[in-house]
Amino acid sequence: xxxxxxxxxxxxxxxxxxxxxxxxxxxxxxxxxxxxxxxxxxxxxxxxxxxxxxxxxxxxxxxxxxxxxxxxxxxxxxxxxxxxxxxxxxxxxxxxxxxxxxxxxxxxxxxxxxxxxxxxxxxxxxxxxxxxxxxxxxxxxxxxxxxxxxxxxxxxxxxxxxxxxxxxxxxxxxxxxxxxxxxxxxxxxxxxxxxxxxxxxxxxxxxxxxxxxxxxxxxxxxxxxxxxxxxxxxxxxxxxxxxxxxxxxxxxxxxxxxxxxxxxxxxxxxxxxxxxxxxxxxxxxxxxxxxxxxxxxxxxxxxxxxxxxxxxxxxxxxxxxxxxxxxxxxxxxxxxxxxxxxxxxxxxxxxxxxxxxxxxxxxxxxxxxxxxxxxxxxxxxxxxxxxxxxxxxxxxxxxxxxxxxxxxxxxxxxxxxxxxxxxxxxxxxxxxxxxxxxxxxxxxxxxxxxxxxxxxxxxxxxxxxxxxxxxxxxxxxxxxxxxxxxxxxxxxxxxxxxxxxxxxxxxxxxxxxxxxxxxxxxxxxxxxxxxxxxxxxxxxxxxxxxxxxxxxxxxxxxxxxxxxxxxxxxxxxxxxxxxxxxxxxxxxxxxxxxxxxxxxxxxxxxxxxxxxxxxxxxxxxxxxxxxxxxxxxxxxxxxxxxxxxxxxxxxxxxxxxxxxxxxxxxxxxxxxxxxxxxxxxxxxxxxxxxxxxxxxxxxxxxxxxxxxxxxxxxxxxxxxxxxxxxxxxxxxxxxxxxxxxxxxxxxxxxxxxxxxxxxxxxxxxxxxxxxxxxxxxxxxxxxxxxxxxxxx
Numbered sequence: 001x002x003x004x005x006x007x008x009x010x011x012x013x014x015x016x017x018x019x020x021x022x023x024x025x026x027x028x029x030x031x032x033x034x035x036x037x038x039x040x041x042x043x044x045x046x047x048x049x050x051x052x053x054x055x056x057x058x059x060x061x062x063x064x065x066x067x068x069x070x071x072x073x074x075x076x077x078x079x080x081x082x083x084x085x086x087x088x089x090x091x092x093x094x095x096x097x098x099x100x101x102x103x104x105x106x107x108x109x110x111x112x113x114x115x116x117x118x119x120x121x122x123x124x125x126x127x128x129x130x131x132x133x134x135x136x137x138x139x140x141x142x143x144x145x146x147x148x149x150x151x152x153x154x155x156x157x158x159x160x161x162x163x164x165x166x167x168x169x170x171x172x173x174x175x176x177x178x179x180x181x182x183x184x185x186x187x188x189x190x191x192x193x194x195x196x197x198x199x200x201x202x203x204x205x206x207x208x209x210x211x212x213x214x215x216x217x218x219x220x221x222x223x224x225x226x227x228x229x230x231x232x233x234x235x236x237x238x239x240x241x242x243x244x245x246x247x248x249x250x251x252x253x254x255x256x257x258x259x260x261x262x263x264x265x266x267x268x269x270x271x272x273x274x275x276x277x278x279x280x281x282x283x284x285x286x287x288x289x290x291x292x293x294x295x296x297x298x299x300x301x302x303x304x305x306x307x308x309x310x311x312x313x314x315x316x317x318x319x320x321x322x323x324x325x326x327x328x329x330x331x332x333x334x335x336x337x338x339x340x341x342x343x344x345x346x347x348x349x350x351x352x353x354x355x356x357x358x359x360x361x362x363x364x365x366x367x368x369x370x371x372x373x374x375x376x377x378x379x380x381x382x383x384x385x386x387x388x389x390x391x392x393x394x395x396x397x398x399x400x401x402x403x404x405x406x407x408x409x410x411x412x413x414x415x416x417x418x419x420x421x422x423x424x425x426x427x428x429x430x431x432x433x434x435x436x437x438x439x440x441x442x443x444x445x446x447x448x449x450x451x452x453x454x455x456x457x458x459x460x461x462x463x464x465x466x467x468x469x470x471x472x473x474x475x476x477x478x479x480x481x482x483x484x485x486x487x488x489x490x491x492x493x494x495x496x497x498x499x500x501x502x503x504x505x506x507x508x509x510x511x512x513x514x515x516x517x518x519x520x521x522x523x524x525x526x527x528x529x530x531x532x533x534x535x536x537x538x539x540x541x542x543x544x545x546x547x548x549x550x551x552x553x554x555x556x557x558x559x560x561x562x563x564x565x566x567x568x569x570x571x572x573x574x575x576x577x578x579x580x581x582x583x584x585x586x587x588x589x590x591x592x593x594x595x596x597x598x599x600x601x602x603x604x605x606x607x608x609x610x611x612x613x614x615x616x617x618x619x620x621x622x623x624x625x626x627x628x629x630x631x632x633x634x635x636x637x638x639x640x641x642x643x644x645x646x647x648x649x650x651x652x653x654x655x656x657x658x659x660x661x662x663x664x665x666x667x668x669x670x671x672x673x674x675x676x677x678x679x680x681x682x683x684x685x686x687x688x689x690x691x692x693x694x695x696x697x698x699x700x701x702x703x704x705x706x707x708x709x710x711x712x713x714x715x716x717x718x719x720x721x722x723x724x725x726x727x728x729x730x731x732x733x734x735x736x737x738x739x740x741x742x743x744x745x746x747x748x749x750x751x752x753x754x755x756x757x758x759x760x761x762x763x764x765x766x767x768x769x770x771x772x773x774x775x776x777x778x779x780x781x782x783x784x785x786x787x788x789x790x791x792x
Contacts, residue, residue: 001035001036001351001372001373002372002374004375005347005351005372005373005374005375006035006351008375008377009344009347009348009351009373009375009377010309010344010348011036011348011351011352013309014308014309014348014352014357015031015032015034017283017308018031018034018279018280018283018357019031019032019279021278021279021280021282021283021286022065022275022276022279023063023064023065023066023275023279024065024066024067024068024069024271024272024275025068025069025070026068026069026070026268026271026272026275027065027068027271027272027275027276027279030272030273030275030276031276031279034276034355034356035355036350036351036352036354036355036373037354037355037356038354038369038370038371039369040294040296040369043294043353043354043356043369044294045117045356046280046355046356047291047292047294047353047356047358048116048117049117049118049277049280049356050277050280050281050284050291050356050357050358051281051291051358052116052117052118053118053277053278053280053281054281054284054285054358055116056105056106056116056118056281057278057281057282057285058285060105062278062282063102063105063274063275063278064098065098065102065271065272065274065275065278066098067094067095067097067098068095068098068268068271068272068275069091069094069095071091071092071095071264071265071268074088074091074092075261075264075265077254078254078257078258078261079258079261081255081258082254083247083250083251083254084250084253084254084257085250086139086141086142086143086145086250087142089135089139089250089253089254089257090135090139090141090142092131092132092135092257092264093131093132093135093136093139095264095267095268095271096127096128096129096131096132096264096267097127097132098271099125099126099127099128099267099271100127100129100132102122102125102271102274103122103125103127105122106118106119106121106122106123106125107122118274118277121270121273121274122274124266124270125267125270125271126260126263126266126267127267128260128263128264128267131256131257131260134253134256135253135257137149138150138249138253139253145246145249149246149249150245150248150249152245152248153242153245153246153249156238156241156242156245157242159238160235160238160239160242163231163234163235163238164235166231167195167228167231167232167235168188168195170225170227170228170231171188171195171197171225171228172188174197174225174227175187175188175197179197179199179206179207179225181203182199182200182203182206182207183197183198183199183200184198184199184200184219184220185198189222191212191213191222191224192212192213193236193239194212194224194232194236195224195228195232196212196213196222196223196224197222197223197225198215198220198221198222199220199221199222199223200219200220200221201218201219201220201221204221204223207223207225208225208226209223209224209225209226209227209229210223210224210226210229211223211224212224280356280357280358283357283358284357284358287306287308287312287358287360288312288360289308289357289358289359289360289361290358290359290361290362290363290365291358291363292349292353292358292359292361292365292366292367293364293365293366293367294353294366294367294368294369295366295367295368296368296369297323297368298323298327298368298370298406298407298409298441299322299323299324299366299368300320300321300322300323300346300350300366300367300368300409300441301320301321301322301324301365301366302318302319302320302321302345302346302349302359302361302365302366302367303319303361303362303363303364303365304317304318304319304361304362305317305318305319305320305345305346305349305359305360305361305365306345306360306361307341307344307345307348307360308348308352308359308360310341312360316338316478317361318338318341318342318345318478318479319479319481320342320345320346320479320481321481322346322441322443323368323441325460325462326460326461326462327436327439327440327441327442327460327461328432328435328436328441328442328443328444328455328458328460328461328462329442329443329444329461329462329464329481330432330444330445330446330451330452330454330455330461330462330463330464331343331443331444331445331446331464331465331466331479332445332446332447332451332452332463332464332465332466333445333465333466333467338466338479339413339445339466340377340413340445342443342445342466342479343375343377343411343412343413343443343445344377344411346409346411346443347373347375347409347411349361349365349367350367350368350370350373350409351373353367354367354369354370368441369407370407370408370409370441371405371407371408372403372404372405372407372408372409373408373409373411374400374403374404374408374409374410374411375410375411375412375413376393376396376397376400376411376412376413376415377411377412377413378392378393378413389418390417390418390419393417393418397412397415397431401431401434401435404435404438404440405438405440406438406439406440408440408441409440409441409442410435410440410441410442410443411442411443411444412431412442412443412444412445413444413445414445414446414447415428415431415432415444415445415446415451416428416431416446416448417446417447421448424448425446425448425449425450425451426450428444428446428448428450428451429450429451429454432444432451432454432461433454433458436458436460436461462481462482463481463482463483464479464480464481464482464483465479465480465483466478466479466480467479467480574652577652578652578653634680634681635680635681635683635684635685636680637660637661637665637680639685640657640660640661640667640680640683640685641657641660642656642657642658642659642660643656643657644656644657644685645685645686646669646683646684646685646686647683647684647686648669648676648678648682648683649682649683649684650678650682651676653676654686655669655670655676656669656670657669657670658670658675661679661680664679665679665680665681666678666679666680667679667680669683712733712736712737712740712742714737714742714744714745714746715745715746715747715748716729716730716733716745716746716747716748717748718730718747718748718749718750718756718760719748719749719750721756723755723756723759726749726756726759726760727759727760727763730747730760730763733745734767734769734770734788737790738769738790742790743789743790743792744787744788744789744790745787745788745790746776746781746785746786746787746788747760747785747786747787747788748781748784748785749784749785749786750784751782751783751784754783757783757784757786760786761773761786764786764788768791769790769791770788770789770790770791771789771790771791771792772788772789773786773787773788773789774786774787775787
């Protein structure tokens with residue numbers, strides 16, 4: 001891309017915003033060097049990396065690459081075997097530690113098929129943790145090496161401490177004793193790295209030793225007493241040994257780092273690239289930008305685009321199209337109406353997209369790859385334009401026409417302005433026609449009515465205008481494609497108070513054809529406003545209908561929930577009534593069995609009456625509940641035979657026919673262990689298999705024997721029960737199911753905390769006639785169901 005267009009379209013300001021998002025100096029340098037690309041594959045790769053980084057920021061937060069500092073000289077020194085300073089080694093350690101954090105950020109539990117374009121970057125990072133830990137262990141700070149960096153250094157520093165203590169003890173004894181009266185102050189000081197005492201000038205001969213310094217007044221001499229000269233010499237030798245050992249430590253660390261120069265260099269390259277990529281993603285997040293779709297057909301379609309350098313709260317989004325139905329767009333409208341912003345938005349979006357940056361527009365916005373973008377955009381808002389300005393613009397236009405081709409995008413602001421309107425309009429039409437004939441995508445702004453007519457009368461050329469509200473005298477900044485801009489000079493002047501007489505005189509100066517054209521545009525504008533108003537009303541109606549539909553759906557859902565709740569409660573009540581009736585029947589059977597063949601008929605009759613009373617109570621309850629139920633078609637006596645499965649409607653019980661109806665329709669139905677008298681009118685035939693009815697017979701000893709065989713459901717539902725309630729119900733159900741010769745049954749206990757499932761499965765292990773049990777599979781209820789198989 002030519003440097004001029006980058007400056008004119010303010011691409012450099014976007015790059016400055018991008019640079020501020022980078023967190024390391026090398027990353028900021030990459031941002032500064034970013035220029036638009038022209039290879040579609042490279043552009044798509046850069047856009048993919050930006051999108052993937054943005055996704056990771058949303059998922060895990062931002063990344064910091066601040067420890068990634070320039071290491072060029074350090075690495076070159078390591079390559080030739082030089083020793084690095086402690087500062088340079090700490091810089092390498094900081095990079096490696098930052099590398100470890102970034103690599104940890106990039107770890108993901110996703111499958112390889114779900115990995116993104118940044119996965120390889122993170123995978124190739126080598127934190128070299130042993131090296132960074134060793135550097136941190138040995139070097140505490142730039143000016144401080146740890147005592148434990150080496151055994152020799154630790155020994156030397158211990159000796160230095162002991163020697164220092166000896167010197168201080170010796171000097172303290174002198175300061176507080178023999179030479180106390182000769183001292184200016186009772187302190188110990190150092191000069192040139194050697195311990196001294198401040199002696200008054202008149203007593204310097206009384207303190208034997210070496211003079212190292214004198215005060216500015218000459219009244220004090222700093223003397224190293226002879227008694228500590230040897231110790232000071234020893235301390236100095238230890239300091240030299242310390243520096244030598246530190247040099248050895250730094251050399252060893254440098255050698256260890258030198259063995260990994262390739263890994264360190266690669267780490268820095270990847271960290272710099274990631275910093276650059278995540279800077280692009282952070283900028284996209286700040287701008288609420290999206291990834292544009294690229295094509296190679298030179299089609300541009302921007303949806304709700306916002307110029308990135310304008311205040312997001314004030315900028316009005318625009319929709320722009322170019323290249324599909326037309327390749328030349330002529331934008332007209334008043335000054336300050338936003339025409340120049342439209343041009344700059346399209347041009348800047350193209351540059352940003354080709355640089356791998358997301359654009360602040362709605363998703364599915366389309367951009368195309370242009371090898372060059374040309375722009376002739378200047379300050380055309382002055383009241384007067386000189387000939388030099390026209391010449392400057394024309395020089396730029398001549399250069400553009402010489403270089404532009406079918407792969408170029410050309411942008412012209414106020415084309416042909418700055419000269420005689422007639423000649424300017426003619427030149428503008430000729431220039432646009434030249435570009436149009438060569439299929440060059442072009443956008444131009446103008447005030448000339450001739451260009452509006454040119455756009456209306458030329459194929460693949462379209463008018464557009466920036467909307468202006470005459471009532472408020474303010475531009476709306478909305479771009480309207482397909483509608484030429486209307487000159488609002490007369491309307492604005494009248495609104496501002498210019499007399500009608502002057503306005504009418506001005507209109508007489510205009511060619512009748514121009515007036516007619518302006519009237520047509522005015523009519524079009526009125527029609528557009530009306531259509532726009534109707535469209536908004538339709539949108540409001542759609543929203544209202546959608547709200548009503550949503551409300552109706554909620555009402556239906558509520559009705560369905562209420563219906564399900566009522567059915568559930570009814571089923572629970574019916575189950576409770578049946579359970580009570582069954583318990584009563586079981587109790588009566590136990591009384592009969594206990595009584596034996598010698599029981600009194602009076603007692604048996606009382607038990608029977610009690611059973612009949614309980615059954616009548618249940619019948620009355622079920623009859624009330626069944627009043628509202630629709631009546632089933634009446635059965636005819638010839639339709640029944642013994643063994644048919646029926647349901648007694650008034651009682652809600654299932655059973656089998658044990659006797660044929662008499663002349664009045666009365667018959668007996670066996671319901672489990674109860675033989676109930678009923679009428680054929682109260683029966684409904686059901687299509688389900690029923691196990692044989694129970695039979696009673698006497699044994700040789702005279703006792704009653706009963707085969708407990710009746711209709712049993714293949715499933716029991718224990719949801720909502722406590723463990724004790726569930727186990728009690730399960731025992732009775734399993735007995736019935738086993739006696740009914742069922743091969744297997746389903747126990748529904750739900751998932752929940754798993755306590756009920758565990759208790760049930762532990763209980764099943766203790767039941768002798770249970771052959772095996774297993775957890776339900778997919779489609780059977782999973783962990784919420786246990787399948788039980790009985791022994792044969």
